[in-house]
Amino acid sequence: MIPNFDSIISISLKIFTLIGLGVYFIFALIVVKQVSVMSQNIHDLYNSHLRIFSYFHLLFSVLVILLAIFLL
Amino acid sequence: MNRAKDLDTIAPDDLSVEASSAVEASAKSAAKSDQISPPKPVKKIAKKKKPSPQTSPPTxxxxxxxxxxxxxxxxxxxxxxxxxxxxxxxxxxxxxxxxxxxxxxxxxxxHWFTNLSWIIITIVMLLVPIFLKNVPLLDFLPQNYNFVFVAFWYLITFAITFEKFISWYFxxxxxxxxxxxxxxxxxxxxxxxxxxxxxxxxxxxxxxxxxxxxxxxxxxxxxxxxxxxxxxxxxxxxxxxxxxxxxxxxxxxxxxxxxxxxxx
Missing domain, CATH: 2.30.29 (PH-domain like)
Incomplete structure (x- = not known):
């Protein structure tokens, strides 16, 4: 039985994409943590806005992972 | 016995009647002054003001x-x-x-000018997917992969921009x-x-x-x-x-x- 190389390649590509997006999710978590640490050191008017942006970035990475799971 | 007249001290009984009356009057006046007497007008003496402290040298x-x-x-x-x-x-x-x-x-x-490099890079990265519509670089991938790739590209762009900004801000x-x-x-x-x-x-x-x-x-x-x-x-x-x-x-x-x- 000849293996379907297209499906193997497609599955491999999907796995590597999901692994890459998973690593990126960890990076987004680190960004959230570091913005929190920086905000503790320096108190300014826009600290809350920057925290919101970091959470938005984390949410965006989760959405892209979900997109990759359902679309690929 | 007559007492000496040139004595420094004169006793009351040495004086004549007139002198004694004068003495008695002075004694009475002295007694009166001991009593409460109406206040006599007192000349106001201009009090010497205390010299104001000199302006001290700059402390x-x-x-x-x-x-x-x-x-x-x-x-x-x-x-x-x-x-x-x-x-x-x-x-x-x-x-x-x-x-x-x-x-x-x-x-x-x-200085804000030091941020110019990553701002330009961000603008270029935002325009790359639009450029790729005209240039078929990703046509070898299926359409769904193209969509995920573009989403991931914008995610990376946002991450680079955000990281550069917070690096400058903090x-x-x-x-x-x-x-x-x-x-x-x-x-x-x-x-x-x-x-x-x-x-x-x-x-x-x-x-x-x-x-x-x-x-x-x-x-x-x-x-x-x-x-x-x-x-x-x-x-x-x-x-x-x-x-x-x-x-x-x-x-x-x-x-x-x-x-x-x-x-x-």
Missing amino acids: SLSKQASYRQTVYRLLQNQTKTSFSSFLARPKVFSFDSRHNEEEIILVLRR NVFILTEERVIDIDFDNLLYKNISEAKISMIQDVTITQGGVSQTLFNYGSVYIQTASEVPQIEVLKVPNPNLILKIFQQMRGEEEQEALEGRIK
Whole structure:
């Protein structure tokens, strides 16, 4: 039985994409943590806005992972 | 027996009747004066006013205040918005190790011109997917992969922009009335905070070189201290000459304060 190389390649590509997006999710978590640490050191008017942006970035990475799971 | 008339003291019984009556009158008047008598008008004697204290020579406190007022005068026309690179006496800004009532004189960040490179890179990255519509670089991938790739590309663009911005925003140099603090976040995982008292500053050097630094008036400030951290570097900040003048005044104020402490 000849293996379907297209499906193997497609599955491999999907796995590597999901692994890459998973690593990126960890990076987004680190960004959230570091913005929190920086905000503790320096108190300014826009600290809350920057925290919101970091959470938005984390949410965006989760959405892209979900997109990759359902679309690929 | 007749008593001597030339006696210094005359006893009452030595006097004649007239003299005795005069004596009695004087005695009565003396007695009357012992009684409560109406107040006699007293000539007001102009009291000598105490000499007012002479205007003392400028005290050390006023000298310190003059240094501080000079600093305020130097900073009066500087901006105070939160996204500025040169924050003069900010009202909202604070930091973690700040003492109560410690006044923040100056907050410095890198000049905005240093951010131009990543701003241009961000704009280019935003335009790349639009460019790829015309150039078939990803046509070998299925359509769903194209969509995920574009989403991931914008995610990366946002991450680079955000990381560059917070790196600029949170890397600050703070000058307070007591000390200097340099907060550096070299990357997301490395933090370096240096602090030195103004009295420990031995030398302040500024450098300003190159076309962009000359055109946009920014440069680097190097602060030599006698503390554990021998040198604090504040790179590519605006108005380095003004910063030098402010440091001169703050050091003068600290020296005056130290001199006053020794005198006391």
